[in-house]
Amino acid sequence: MAKLNFGGVEENVVTRDEFPLDKAVKTLKDETIAVIGYGVQGPGQALNLKDNGFNVIVGQRKNSKTWDKAVADGWVSGETLFEVEEAAKRGTIIQYLLSDAGQIAQWETVKKQLNPGDALYFSHGFGITYKDQTGIVPPKDVDVILVAPKGSGTSLRRLFVEGKGLNSSYAIFQDATGKAYDRVVALGIGVGSGYLFETDFQKEVYSDLTGERGILMGALAGVFEAQYEVLRKNGHSPSEAFNETVEELTQSLMPLVAENGMDWMYANCSTTAQRGALDWRHKFREATLPVFDDLYESVKTGEEARVTIKTNEKEDYREKLEEELKEIRESELWQTGAQVRKLRPENN
Ligand SMILES: NC(=O)c1ccc[n+]([C@@H]2O[C@H](COP(=O)([O-])OP(=O)(O)OC[C@H]3O[C@@H](n4cnc5c(N)ncnc54)[C@H](O)[C@@H]3O)[C@@H](O)[C@H]2O)c1
Numbered sequence: 001m002a003k004l005n006f007g008g009v010e011e012n013v014v015t016r017d018e019f020p021l022d023k024a025v026k027t028l029k030d031e032t033i034a035v036i037g038y039g040v041q042g043p044g045q046a047l048n049l050k051d052n053g054f055n056v057i058v059g060q061r062k063n064s065k066t067w068d069k070a071v072a073d074g075w076v077s078g079e080t081l082f083e084v085e086e087a088a089k090r091g092t093i094i095q096y097l098l099s100d101a102g103q104i105a106q107w108e109t110v111k112k113q114l115n116p117g118d119a120l121y122f123s124h125g126f127g128i129t130y131k132d133q134t135g136i137v138p139p140k141d142v143d144v145i146l147v148a149p150k151g152s153g154t155s156l157r158r159l160f161v162e163g164k165g166l167n168s169s170y171a172i173f174q175d176a177t178g179k180a181y182d183r184v185v186a187l188g189i190g191v192g193s194g195y196l197f198e199t200d201f202q203k204e205v206y207s208d209l210t211g212e213r214g215i216l217m218g219a220l221a222g223v224f225e226a227q228y229e230v231l232r233k234n235g236h237s238p239s240e241a242f243n244e245t246v247e248e249l250t251q252s253l254m255p256l257v258a259e260n261g262m263d264w265m266y267a268n269c270s271t272t273a274q275r276g277a278l279d280w281r282h283k284f285r286e287a288t289l290p291v292f293d294d295l296y297e298s299v300k301t302g303e304e305a306r307v308t309i310k311t312n313e314k315e316d317y318r319e320k321l322e323e324e325l326k327e328i329r330e331s332e333l334w335q336t337g338a339q340v341r342k343l344r345p346e347n348n
């Protein structure tokens with residue numbers, strides 16, 4: 001583990017140089033990694049691990065869309081693809097990648113298949129941290145570890161195929177075998193992480209729930225809608241409002257931020273834009289800070305977990321979700337987006 005300086009603060013991190021892939025493969029050469037769940041993270045992690053030379057099997061409910069997806073991705077029923085219980089039985093490392101609500105529903109089944117010395121792996125601190133709500137309390141004789149890729153499983157796979165990688169956090173909740181560190185780091189490198197930063201289960205879930213409800217998804221969608229609405233009600237066309245709100249951000253300015261930071265993006269805009277953005281930045285910060293404080297509190301008290309579990313465990317969850325996504329998809333803002341995407345030169 002290396003200590004690296006992040007803006008003046010030292011952190012424990014693991015890089016691919018320090019823990020190369022061949023070391024990771026060697027570390028887990030006698031293990032069978034059972035990836036349970038083939039939704040979004042499951043395919044990304046299972047395929048990256050397989051392509052990196054690890055022994056991987058997949059566990060998934062039969063007669064489901066995601067079972068068919070696993071077959072289409074090359075997993076073979078009875079050889080590398082099994083029902084959840086059978087895969088958990090065969091695995092020495094159980095990667096528990098059902099949806100967080102699915103993990104609660106399947107816990108008794110999976111728990112029965114954990115043998116002393118196995119490792120139980122999560123990509124979220126949810127089940128363990130909110131154990132009073134989830135009932136997920138692992139036996140004392142298994143390792144309990146976490147690798148949480150900081151991004152969608154779709155990006156994890158896409159970036160891997162392009163020879164790039166997402167960063168992940170890692171954590172150890174329980175080290176029953178004395179091998180938990182080597183196992184978690186080997187898995188983190190194996191799923192295709194860029195570098196791994198240290199966390200614990202509670203910090204992972206608090207930051208992750210804040211991030212996705214905040215700037216990564218919730219706040220992003222909300223501020224897009226607010227600015228678009230102001231431009232539209234002041235007589236701007238959908239094209240003008242969308243380009244000035246979303247398209248320019250994703251196509252021009254965010255790639256510059258990703259490449260060289262916020263100041264560099266500012267430096268590559270006009271002095272007019274710089275002056276205004278530098279002034280208005282403070283106002284937006286002050287306006288949103290109380291909302292972020294509320295959000296963090298709601299995560300910390302377990303309220304966000306309660307709402308999530310309650311809605312996700314309903315039978316018609318997927319249908320209700322589709323209704324809400326449809327409302328977004330069919331709004332003028334995102335219909336304009338669909339049209340604008342078609343007009344990008346590379347899509348012509
Ligand atoms: N989606 C992401 O990109 C992402 C990113 C980082 C971490 N995570 C974490 O990874 C884990 C998996 O998330 P996901 O988004 O891939 O999950 P998902 O919602 O895509 O579901 C994964 C699988 O769970 C199965 N499932 C759901 N309920 C079930 C039940 N009751 N019984 C049996 N199977 C059931 C589904 O068939 C599906 O194959 C979660 O802990 C999540 O927080 C996800």
Ligand SMILES: CC(C)(O)[C@@H](O)C(=O)O
Nearest residue numbers: 150151152153208212216
């Ligand atoms: C991809 C995200 C938002 O980072 C993840 O946390 C999730 O829950 O899907």
Ligand SMILES: [Mg+2]
Nearest residue numbers: 124208209212
């Ligand atoms: Mg999340």
Ligand SMILES: [Mg+2]
Nearest residue numbers: 150151208212
């Ligand atoms: Mg996340």
